[in-house]
Amino acid sequence: MTLPNLFAHIDDIEAILILDKDGIPILKLPTNEAVDQLDLQTLLPSAQILQDQSSRMNFKKLKTVVTYWSARQIITYNVSPFVFIIAADTNVNTGALLNLYSDFQKIAADHLTTTA
Template sequence: MTFPQLFSHIDGIEAILIRDKDGVPVLKLPTNEAVDQLDLQTLIPSAHILQDQSSRMNLKQLKTVVTYWSARQIITYNVPPLVIIVAADTNVNTGALLNLYKDLQSIVSETLTQRA
């Protein structure tokens, strides 16, 4: 399975940004322009701060962060070594988006093993 196939069955997803551990964009879906128009890059620092604070308080590492911004919900998945940010309409089922975490883990591990 690929990233576009995984998200294709959920209506209302506007953009997906995948970044590596250094913050460099790896993939922008559906287009670079769609991701840049939503300015998803500005949301990364706040999600990163939440993850840092969680680890400092000896809590488990955050897998996902859900935020609402403008008329969108933003889901940030921490799937080492990648961070995946999904912008979706507020009418999209948040639970369905959160349940994608295990699928994202398998896609990332398959992709990394194929490249190794």
């Protein structure tokens, strides 16, 4: 599945932000303005703190973090070397959004094999 197809596949996804391992935005969908308006990048430090605390407590590495913010759900996916952040309406099935992790793994693997 390609990233633009996610909008057609799951209704009410508002925005997708992809960051590299340094937290620099790589891609903003559907537009830069839509992602910037939601200010998704400000949520990344909170997700990173959760991941750090999880590793200190000897839990496995967090793959996803689900938060609810301003009448939307924000899901952060840690797919090395990328971080995918999705903003969706609270009516969207959270399980369907969590299942996107495997799609993001395929996208990251495809990117790594094409750049190698």
